Amino acid sequence: MPTSNSKLPFDIVVVGAGPAGSAAAITAAKAGFSVALVDKASFPRDKLCGGLFTGRSRQNMTRIFNVDVYNELFLECSKMRFRAGDRIISEVLDAPIMWLTMRRNFDEFLFQTALGMGVNNFTGSAALEVNQNENCLQLKDGSSLSYKVLIGCDGVNSFVAKSLFGSSFDPTKIGFGLEVEVPIEAEKSPEQTVEVDFSAADWGYGWSFPKHKSTTIGLGGINVENPKMKQRLAEFLTRYPNSTDLKVKGQYLPFGDFRKSPGKANILLAGDAAGLVDPVTGEGIALAMHSGExxxxxxxxxxxxxxxxxxxxxxxxxxxxxxxxxxQAKLWRLMMFPKPMRSVFQNALANGSSLQNMYLDILAGKAEYKNIKSALISRAPKAVFRMIRSKLGV
Structure with a gap:
């Protein structure tokens, strides 16, 4: 770490040391460029996230970081349950393998892997100013880092995005999530079932994701559609033992409103800072690593x-x-979340359906959204589908 008031030149400066930032940093370092990795936090640090790590995430991590999943960091799971409140829509006992991880540990692992490739560590001091004219990033500790390209990977509340556009997200389109971490008693094992509840939030869903030592339980959805989200969470938690009276964490979440032009000139945005989160599954880790790369x-x-x-x-x-x-995912979302479509979607997701299999293939990284539109469209009433097309202007 340089002393205060020093100025250091780098080819690439990356702001944010989560999955997107570490992926960007290690990719640039492997290409032979000098890289500075900046984050306001010192690692390890906590991060609100369900921690679902899909086959798509595994593919990206293996390619970018040259590492694979391992038991100490990931809980392997192949069981999935879809719910609508008390109704169980479907239980899948042989779903494509997914993994669950604690972001505190996962992000630290990627961060240390990037440092091992020669990335320069500037964590523990927040960015203070982006001087676009001089291509220079000023940190709160007094350090000044010059760059040829700056990459903002600093999350939904991105300082870099605010510096470029005045705000980091559109408040009318942003999502919001709440979650608690429920400890698992030492003598017990986690259920090892990924659970998703499509009725827990409007234009969103609830989740229960097991880990080695805890279960992450929460819900999220488009913020303006959920004015009573804390109340909804309290109601949702009554289903799960020992989940009340725990610390509730909350955070804005990208939910489909990605930036069409993620940056300006030699300043780029990746991951949550660019709004790159799947608006159907909520998956962000895979897109973060890929966009950082x-x-x-x-x-x-x-x-x-x-x-x-x-x-x-x-x-x-x-x-x-x-x-x-x-x-394409945003189109599919319009077939899931509006009230006229909820029962159609949930019935189409029933046991053994082609839609269910395709949904799971999306998580596994085996399919894309363009492959699955027909599975739901064929079951949707024509009048409702016309409503969807009208909204999209197609």
Whole structure:
């Protein structure tokens, strides 16, 4: 760590040391660039997240970090239960394998892996100012880091996004989540069933995700659709023993409103800072790692071409398939969450249905949203589908 008031030059400065930031940092470092990784927190640190780690996440982690899942960090699970309140829609005993992890430990693992590749550690001091004219990031401890490309991976409340656009998200479209961590008694084993409840929140869902030593229970949805979310959480927790009177954590969550242009010139946004979260499953870890990787590759190519200011152009091109998939997911969301569609969706998700299998394949990274539209559309009343098309203008 440099002394106060020092100024250090780097090829790439990454703000935010979560999965997106560590992925960006290690990708750039492996390409031979000097990298600074900045975060206001010192690691390890806690992070609100259900901690569901899918097959898609595993693919990205293995490719980017050259590591695989292991038992100490991940709880393996192949059982999944879909609910609508007291009604069990479906129980799947042989779902594609998923893993559950504590973000405190997982993020620390990725962070340390990135440092092991020569990434420079600037955690423990928040970003204070982005000087776009001088390509310089000022930290609260007095350090000043110059960059050719800056990558903001600093979450939904992104300081970098605020510096570029004045705000980090649209309050009319942002999601919000609440959760508690329920300890598991030492002599007991976790149930090892991933549970999702589609009635726990409006335009969202509730979850119960087991870990080695605890179970993460929470709910989330579009914020403006859930004015009584704390009350909804209290009602939801009554189903689970020993889950009341625990500390409740809350956080804004991207929920489909991704940035079409994630940055400006030589400043890029990745992960939650770019709104890259699946609006159906809520999965963010896989997209965070992938977008961090793509941002670093775009930055690397732009620097090699002596054109750092064209980094965003390269990044947007690389993100096109991701953006297209998220658009298709938003269409599918309109078939799930509006009140006229809820029973249609839930019935279509029943045991053994093609929709259920495709939903699980999405989580496993075996399918894309473009492959599954017909599975629900074929069951939707024509009048309701016309309503959906009208809303989308298609």
């Amino acid at each position: 793509l941002a670093a590759l775009a930055a690397s190519d732009a620097i090699k071409s002596n054109a750092p200011q064209k980094a965003l152009r390269r990044y947007k091109k690389a993100l096109r398939p991701t953006h297209q998939s998220l658009r």
